Amino acid sequence: MTNSEAVRNLRNTRTLRARVAPVVEFEADRGPRSVVRPLVTGLVAASLSLGVAVGVVTAASASASKQDQTSSMVDRNAPDTSSAKPIDKTLSAEQQAIEARLNKPAAQDQGALKAFEQRGTTVNRNSVRAQLSAELNNTTNSSRSVELGETNADVTSAQAAAQQKQLQQLMDADVAKVKKEAGRIKQEKVKAAALLKSSGGSTTGPVDLSILTSSGGGSLPLKAGTFHMGAGFGATGSWARYHTGQDFVAACGTPVYAASTGVVGTSVGGWAGYSLVLNHANGTSTLYAHLSRHAVAQGQVVKAGQLIGYVGNTGRSFGCHLHFEYYPAGTTPGDVYSTGNPLAFLRAIGVGI
Structure with a gap:
């Protein structure tokens, strides 16, 4: 309108x-007042x-129609500033460098949770809880492994100490028995020296000439090639105090020979198991321990290189081998802590190892 x-x-x-x-x-x-006047006035x-209302509606409709015509005639080449536009997320070179540094994992973050290793990742509570539980389990298991390792080491150490103490007690008991027989053993050695002097070293058994030294004064306890060297004299380890002889490791049943001419003495027994003592003319003695069996009898005269027994694993032994000991003059065979170096004895009688 x-x-x-x-x-x-x-x-x-x-x-x-x-x-x-x-x-x-x-x-x-x-005439009198009529009701027509109020009625006409209300009408x-x-x-x-009603006329005013119709005019207002008509004017509003016309204005809206005019506005629609104006909108349809807007210049579409002009930029539209009334509509929303997406934000330009293109980063500059400097911003890209910063993002690269932020996204690069640091050396100290190698153990971080995977849910937090990438920026912009939506973290799920359940996945984080699962990873935390896994990390906690790994830490607990590692701590438990360390504790178990330490406990095992302590137990092993305690067992070794207990075994060492037990071996020492057993060895002391065996030595005490030998010392009680020291007088008798001394007399036995004197008789052996006299027997060797009177007999001229005659023997009732065969002598293996292949095992004798060139001088004929001594012999290896085992043939070369049938053994390898084990624990030496003075070594420390699984023995009560220290190793009191020289071990020749060989298969059980390997022949054992007399290192020097002598008379078969009393067997030590105890820690040495089946053992054999040879008393020599100069007052020295040699002991052959852990044998499987003897090849000679007590009081018999034997020469160097003669078969006297076989390698075994008797007594307090840990595998087949010959434990060979040397006792200088004036000592008692079986009193283990009075022994000398057996290899030095062998070298003294012309036997090289």
């Missing part, structure tokens, strides 16, 4: 009011209100 149309409507309303007024006044002059007011 245009302005001119609104003005025209207003004029028509005034004209209608001028026409109705005389009628109202006429009705008023006819006129309602008509005026």
